[in-house]
Structures are given as C-alpha cells and as structure tokens.
Amino acid sequence: MSHFQLSNPADGNSAFDFMALLGRCMGNFKIIERVIAAFRDVGANDLNQLQSAMEIEDYGAFVEIAHRFKGAACNVSAIGLSSLLLQAEQSGRARDRAEVQRIMAALHLEWGYFKKVVNVFAPELTNATHGLVEQSRSNLSEKRHACSSC
Amino acid sequence: MRVLVAEDDYVSSLMLTCCLEEFGYEVTTVDNGLKALELIRTGEFQLVISDWSMPKMTGVELCRQIRKRPASTYTYVILLTSHQGTESVVEGLEAGADDFIVKPFQPDELQVRLRAGERVLSLESRDVTIFALAKLAESRDPDTGAHLDRIREYCRVLCEKLVEHGPYVDQIDGDYVRTVYLTSPLHDIGKVGIPDNILLKPGKLTDEEFGTMKQHAKIGSDTLDAALKARPDAQYLRMARDIALSHHEKFDGSGYPFGLKGQDIPLCGRITALADVYDALRTKRVYKPAFSHEKAREIIIEGSGTHFDPVIVDVFLQTELKFVEIGQGFVDDVPQSRRESNNNVTPVSHSILSRFDRTLTFAEALVTAST
Numbered sequence: 001m002s003h004f005q006l007s008n009p010a011d012g013n014s015a016f017d018f019m020a021l022l023g024r025c026m027g028n029f030k031i032i033e034r035v036i037a038a039f040r041d042v043g044a045n046d047l048n049q050l051q052s053a054m055e056i057e058d059y060g061a062f063v064e065i066a067h068r069f070k071g072a073a074c075n076v077s078a079i080g081l082s083s084l085l086l087q088a089e090q091s092g093r094a095r096d097r098a099e100v101q102r103i104m105a106a107l108h109l110e111w112g113y114f115k116k117v118v119n120v121f122a123p124e125l126t127n128a129t130h131g132l133v134e135q136s137r138s139n140l141s142e143k144r145h146a147c148s149s150c
Numbered sequence: 151m152r153v154l155v156a157e158d159d160y161v162s163s164l165m166l167t168c169c170l171e172e173f174g175y176e177v178t179t180v181d182n183g184l185k186a187l188e189l190i191r192t193g194e195f196q197l198v199i200s201d202w203s204m205p206k207m208t209g210v211e212l213c214r215q216i217r218k219r220p221a222s223t224y225t226y227v228i229l230l231t232s233h234q235g236t237e238s239v240v241e242g243l244e245a246g247a248d249d250f251i252v253k254p255f256q257p258d259e260l261q262v263r264l265r266a267g268e269r270v271l272s273l274e275s276r277d278v279t280i281f282a283l284a285k286l287a288e289s290r291d292p293d294t295g296a297h298l299d300r301i302r303e304y305c306r307v308l309c310e311k312l313v314e315h316g317p318y319v320d321q322i323d324g325d326y327v328r329t330v331y332l333t334s335p336l337h338d339i340g341k342v343g344i345p346d347n348i349l350l351k352p353g354k355l356t357d358e359e360f361g362t363m364k365q366h367a368k369i370g371s372d373t374l375d376a377a378l379k380a381r382p383d384a385q386y387l388r389m390a391r392d393i394a395l396s397h398h399e400k401f402d403g404s405g406y407p408f409g410l411k412g413q414d415i416p417l418c419g420r421i422t423a424l425a426d427v428y429d430a431l432r433t434k435r436v437y438k439p440a441f442s443h444e445k446a447r448e449i450i451i452e453g454s455g456t457h458f459d460p461v462i463v464d465v466f467l468q469t470e471l472k473f474v475e476i477g478q479g480f481v482d483d484v485p486q487s488r489r490e491s492n493n494n495v496t497p498v499s500h501s502i503l504s505r506f507d508r509t510l511t512f513a514e515a516l517v518t519a520s521t
Contacts, residue, residue: 024254026169035161035164039161042160043161068203071159072159072160103284
C-alpha cells in the first residue's frame with residue numbers, strides 16, 4: 001500500500017488512493033475538489049437508491065445502480081467502495097439476498113469511512129457555499145459546480 | 151474541436167469533461183445513448199466518447215446506429231469500458247467503434263487516443279481534394295456548371311432509398327452511400343484526356359469524334375486504376391474506378407466501353423448512370439433545350455430495363471421530388487455555354503499536356519490525396 005493510500009481500520013483494506021486520483025486529475029487540486037464534491041453528492045444518492053432497491057428486491061435496478069456507482073468510485077480511486085460495489089453487482093446478478101444484505105452493510109460502513117478520509121483532502125462545505133447546483137441528472141451538461149472560483 | 155461525451159455516471163462525466171477541457175476540447179455531455187444519437191444527427195460532432203453501459207441505448211448500440219446512418223462526414227467513436235476481454239472488444243469493433251478506453255481512464259491515454267481520432271478525421275480533407283480534382287476536370291467541360299454537385303446529391307438520394315429496401319439492401323450500407331457520394335463526381339475525370347477540339351466542339355460530333363469521346367470512360371478508369379494500384383486498400387478508389395468505367399454502360403448491353411449487361415454492370419455505375427442522364431436531360435445544351443422534370447422522367451421510364459436498371463428507376467420514381475429540389479438547389483451559374491462561344495477551339499491544351507501526362511498527373515494527385 002502506498003504512503004498515500006489510506007486504509008479502513010475496520011478491515012485494513014485500502015479505502016482511497018489519493019495519488020491515483022491526483023494523477024487522473026492531472027495534478028489539479030481544483031478538479032479534485034470538484035470531483036470529490038460531486039462524488040459525495042451522487043454517491044450518497046446512489047447508496048440510498050441501492051438500499052431501496054435491495055429492500056424491494058428489485059435486483060435489476062440494484063445491479064444497474066451498483067454498476068454506475070462502481071464506475072464513479074473507480075474514477076475517484078475509492079478502492080474499498082469500488083471493490084464492494086463489484087461484489088454488490090455480482091451478488092445482485094445472482095439474486096443472492098443474504099449476500100446483498102451483507103455487502104450493503106459493509107458499503108454503508110465504507111462510505112462513512114471514505115467521507116472521513118476525503119475530508120482531509122477536500123473538506124465538505126455546506127451546499128449553500130460550495131455544493132453542486134442541483135439539477136436534473138438528465139441535464140449533465142448544465143450541472144456545474146456552484147463555486148465560481150473553480 | 152468539439153467532443154460529445156455520453157456517460158450516465160455524473161462523476162465520470164465530470165472527470166472526462168475536466169480533462170477534455172484541459173486538453174482544449176469543447177465538450178458537450180449527455181447521459182444516455184439516445185440523446186447522443188440525436189446530437190450526432192445534427193452533424194456537429196465528429197468525435198464521440200461513449201460509455202459502454204448506459205440506460206435507453208448502450209454505447210455499442212449507439213455505434214451501430216451511427217454506422218447505419220448515411221452521412222457525408224465520419225464520426226469517430228471511442229468506447230469507454232470496464233470490460234477488458236477479447237469478446238467485448240470484438241463486439242465493440244463489429245458495432246463500429248474506432249477505439250476503446252478501459253475505465254478508470256488515464257488522462258495521457260485519453261489524449262493520445264483522441265489525437266489518433268483527430269488524425270483519422272483529418273483524412274476527410276482527402277474528400278475535399280478529390281472533389282477539387284473532379285472540379286478541375288469539369289472545368290474543361292463547358293456544359294457542366296453545378297453538374298457535379300447535383301450528381302452526387304442525386305446518387306445519395308438513390309442510395310439512401312436503396313439501402314431501405316429492395317434487392318440491393320445487402321450491397322448498400324452507410325459506408326457505401328458515403329463512398330458513392332464522395333466518388334461519383336469523378337465519373338467524367340477521363341475527359342481531361344479528350345482533345346479540346348472534340349470536347350469543346352460546338353454541335354454534333356462525327357462518328358469518329360464520338361468514338362474518341364467514348365474513350366473518356368476508359369481513360370478515367372485507367373487513371374483511377376493507377377491510383378488504386380498504389381493504394382490497393384483504398385476502397386473509394388475502387389468505387390471511383392468502377393463508376394468512371396461503367397457509367398455509360400446500359401442495362402441491355404448496348405452501352406460502352408464494354409457493352410456490359412444487367413448485374414454485370416457495377417451497382418455504383420448503374421446508379422450514377424441514371425443520375426448523370428437525368429441531369430443531362432434537365433440541363434440546356436447547345437443542341438437541345440433544358441427538359442422539364444416531367445419530360446426527363448418520361449425518358450427515364452422509357453429507358454427502364456434497356457438503358458437503366460428497373461430497380462433504380464423505381465427508386466427514382468419514389469424520390470423524384472427530391473431530384474426536383476436538388477435541381478433547384480444547385481443551379482448552373484454559367485450564363486452561356488463555353489461551347490457556344492468556343493467555335494475556334496484548337497487543341498492547344500492537348501498539345502501542351504499530352505493525354506498520358508495529364509492522366510498520370512491525376513493519378514499521382516489521387517494517391518497523394520489518399521496518403
């Protein structure tokens with residue numbers, strides 16, 4: 001594990017690879033802030049949607065959300081989350097209710113830990129000052145960071 | 151340059167947008183394949199980065215739809231995928247993807263792949279060069295005006311209908327339509343090898359002169375064949391050669407240069423033949439007035455099965471309104487035929503540049519254009 005990979009104390013696995021994200025954002029901290037802010041927002045929503053899909057046993061929706069969430073987690077180098085989401089996707093496909101429930105519990109824990117870790121690099125600010133302009137997902141091209149300095 | 155990003159995950163889309171903007175691209179994002187297809191249809195995007203898995207329409211299906219549509223410009227598609235297996239690559243390539251990026255993407259790789267795409271798209275300048283060559287050949291022919299523009303539009307209309315249904319659907323796809331559109335203006339390129347005293351002669355040609363004039367099909371074909379030998383992989387040169395050689399063949403075998411019959415005449419030649427004759431009928435010549443669409447239509451119907459492929463005549467009748475629109479949209483701006491004012495033509499240009507030299511020069515130019 002690299003010096004900049006931070007592990008989740010619950011399981012000792014890597015939660016976040018900052019250097020990988022830095023490279024992917026071309027060393028630009030403003031981009032990192034934007035991306036993490038977006039991921040905090042979208043991730044929380046996806047996690048809620050996953051929970052709902054699990055509760056009503058809509059495995060089709062569960063797999064679709066897990067796949068999308070996994071892509072986002074990979075991109076922000078959230079290693080722990082992307083690994084769990086891959087398992088979630090596979091268990092959802094297999095319609096394995098018990099495994100899906102186990103993974104969901106782990107996902108909630110990992111999500112909480114990830115938020116703490118990334119707060120070191122990109123502190124979470126209130127939506128009023130630094131959040132994303134909330135618009136429809138269907139209009140991504142107009143979804144822009146609210147902070148004009150970015 | 152503008153890039154269209156189709157990605158349903160907002161975070162991935164944001165990261166791509168940030169990178170692409172850093173690289174200097176102008177980015178538009180959509181979150182599903184259907185919206186992407188709508189935007190691509192506007193013709194404003196030639197570079198597309200699409201996620202593989204998306205709601206409503208997947209990236210693979212988007213590629214299929216892009217390749218199906220007849221278009222006069224190429225769309226370069228890069229698929230973003232988390233699948234690394236050979237099967238996925240094959241499926242993507244079969245659907246018409248040009249390249250792949252495995253997620254999570256690396257900015258350096260993204261930039262290199264985009265540059266490769268830009269290089270491919272720059273080959274489109276080849277198309278412009280080809281049209282310029284055709285125009286140059288046309289400049290020696292006094293009666294043509296906007297003939298080349300109309301010809302390729304007529305051919306496009308016929309192809310777009312033929313691709314929908316009928317016996318030739320297996321032979322025609324979006325690429326075929328595009329290649330006919332690109333190469334049909336070269337149909338008379340062999341006229342550069344015809345002496346001015348025949349090419350520019352006012353009035354009727356003698357049998358001997360007509361015999362010489364007929365050689366333009368073979369001269370054009372030989373020229374393009376020379377270019378094809380240098381670039382055997384260039385399909386557009388193959389089609390250009392076939393059109394130049396066969397656009398005066400007739401369905402009943404009474405045409406020239408070889409008297410080919412029916413399906414032995416390349417399909418592209420049969421299509422161009424109808425477009426060429428229709429345009430000639432609708433255009434004023436020194437020896438005839440411009441015929442009305444109705445009169446031209448009548449003559450073409452009479453030629454069905456003798457001069458023209460009956461299937462193509464049927465398609466012409468289904469699309470005749472578009473022919474009228476094209477005729478009105480590309481009007482000749484030459485007030486008087488050069489042939490009419492060229493009674494004292496001497497074969498000067500022929501003496502300056504021999505037929506052989508001229509055709510060789512064109513072949514070289516075509517090869518240069520394709521490299």
